[in-house]
Amino acid sequence: MLLPLHSIAPARRILLYPREDGPAAFPSTSEAAAWLVERGVGVAVPTHVHEQRDNPWLELPDEVVPVDLEALPADFDLAVALGGDGTLLRASRWVADLDVPVLGINLGDLGFLSAYGREQIVEALADALAGRLSWEPRQRMQVEVLRRGERFGQETAVNDVYIKHGQIPRLLRLATRVGGHDLATYKADGLIVTTPLGSTAYNLAAGGPIVAPGTETFTITPICPHSLTLRPVVVSAHDGVDVTWVGPTGGEADAYLTVDGQWKIELERGDRIELRTCEQPLRLVPAQASVFQVLSAKLGWSGAGLGQDNANSTKK
Structure with missing residues (x-):
């Protein structure tokens, strides 16, 4: 499915958001900041990054401001x-509600979502300043927690939400409905509900399917289910998903809801989590390669000699 592309005007004010564990991303952040400041671009970094200016890996020009x-x-x-x-x-998660497009520069290994690699930092920034970038809309998920009929918490997920047991490793019973109809009561360590964007994260590790960008779906994947017949399910995001923690009722047990690995609350039995599609999408600068091309290239899906075999068969 082809997603609509929207042009991004030449950038004059940029937020740099480096990986939070410091040294792995700080040299690249320093390079990007210096290059942008030299060209008169306004540059900001999160306050927690700016406070680490004495880190030998981080060299920020004086013009870079904290936000x-x-x-x-x-x-x-x-x-x-x-x-x-x-x-x-x-x-x-910080900029989607502000309609600020996000560009990823991959400093790791797989990098399903990033448009550029480590060696392309200057190329990426030059494209941003020249107005050569475009963004695609990517679906987000509205998350509400209802406790005794009242809204207890609300968040928005770009990636996924999961309900999982806490310190006491008890199987949870999670009654799940789609579009107002019963789907299943999962007996498992937990349950993941993901957007297409998040299908290559925790969902993939738990055996869930990879979902193509642009599909308006939620994927429901149990974590270590008690029964092997409980399989991942892909549903229309427009139907909505409701998950209620219904058990176990005897003895001690705890459960937590986590959104994008950033927002976490402790649940009570009877809490209902309502998941709906978010009207305001994420504006993402897409990678040139599809998620399936990345999987093929980096996980070896194509096979060692498949490309040559295809070439030979074409010649015939």
């Missing part, structure tokens, strides 16, 4: 995530 992510201004033309897919998703 509070909790009160992020909406005047950025672009957010640049320097790290892996997790970094891009964390950056997206």
